[in-house]
Amino acid sequence: MSEKVLAALKVGPSTTELRELDLPPIPDDAALMKVEVAGVCGTDVSQYRLPLRGGPLVMGHENVGYLARVGRTFAAHNGLKEGDLVFLEHYLPCGHCEWDHIGEYRHCAATEWFYDPKAIRYGYTSTDIAPGLWGGFSHYVYLPLNAVLHKVPDGLTPEEAGVATPMSNGIQWALFDGGIGYASTVLIQGPGQQGLCCVMASKQAGADRVIVTGTSKDARRLEVAKAFGADDVIDVEKEQALARILDSTGGRGVDVVLDCTVGAGTAPTLLGIEA
Numbered sequence: 001m002s003e004k005v006l007a008a009l010k011v012g013p014s015t016t017e018l019r020e021l022d023l024p025p026i027p028d029d030a031a032l033m034k035v036e037v038a039g040v041c042g043t044d045v046s047q048y049r050l051p052l053r054g055g056p057l058v059m060g061h062e063n064v065g066y067l068a069r070v071g072r073t074f075a076a077h078n079g080l081k082e083g084d085l086v087f088l089e090h091y092l093p094c095g096h097c098e099w100d101h102i103g104e105y106r107h108c109a110a111t112e113w114f115y116d117p118k119a120i121r122y123g124y125t126s127t128d129i130a131p132g133l134w135g136g137f138s139h140y141v142y143l144p145l146n147a148v149l150h151k152v153p154d155g156l157t158p159e160e161a162g163v164a165t166p167m168s169n170g171i172q173w174a175l176f177d178g179g180i181g182y183a184s185t186v187l188i189q190g191p192g193q194q195g196l197c198c199v200m201a202s203k204q205a206g207a208d209r210v211i212v213t214g215t216s217k218d219a220r221r222l223e224v225a226k227a228f229g230a231d232d233v234i235d236v237e238k239e240q241a242l243a244r245i246l247d248s249t250g251g252r253g254v255d256v257v258l259d260c261t262v263g264a265g266t267a268p269t270l271l272g273i274e275a
């Protein structure tokens with residue numbers, strides 16, 4: 001009898017069942033990761049409510065774990081060995097298309113689960129595609145040769161490595177897209193995990209003033225934003241946000257606005273453009 005893997009399967013809208021799946025044989029060009037940390041992303045919350053598009057699936061796409069079994073070809077190709085602690089990206093790119101060649105493999109068709117039910121993306125692909133271990137809410141995740149892995153640096157815990165995705169977003173949105181740097185003034189809307197990571201990235205880059213807005217239910221998160229270095233936090237349900245922002249910036253306003261809300265898109269209103 002084959003070994004079993006305990007996995008939390010989404011079997012319908014907002015419905016999870018714990019089931020035992022077969023632990024697959026690991027060929028020479030694959031590996032198996034024992035999950036230590038599986039983050040919950042904002043998209044998980046919305047995806048969880050939707051109907052299945054195929055068979056049940058294992059959700060969880062922000063995964064960190066130890067390599068439990070590593071095939072020889074996989075080890076040679078990826079420079080990894082059993083026991084290594086790794087962060088797994090959720091994309092599974094083909095490796096030879098134009099997007100992959102310019103490093104933007106998130107756009108690779110082979111991992112575009114939304115349009116192609118055969119495309120594999122961790123946390124989104126159903127158990128219809130063997131061996132079915134395509135999500136982090138499970139004891140083990142299956143890794144083909146093209147899995148995108150990052151060895152976790154020594155001294156970093158699995159829990160710390162578990163925020164790699166929102167932290168990467170924070171760096172991309174604040175530094176690369178927003179151009180935030182020394183002496184910038186920044187408004188970050190929404191103190192969720194993405195917004196909080198934008199706070200850290202902005203302060204690390206030398207931003208002079210970081211202001212974070214949220215609603216009354218975000219009170220605790222706004223405290224965390226302050227602990228992470230936010231200079232000012234504003235509850236938009238209790239305070240006049242625009243007046244507070246102008247006050248906080250000596251009447252000058254901010255250089256960059258990062259909208260980390262779930263589509264609330266309040267920036268134009270806040271800045272008086274649509275007033």
Ligand SMILES: [Zn+2]
Binds near residue numbers: 042043061165
């Ligand atoms: Zn996500």
Ligand SMILES: [Zn+2]
Binds near residue numbers: 093095097098099100
């Ligand atoms: Zn590709």
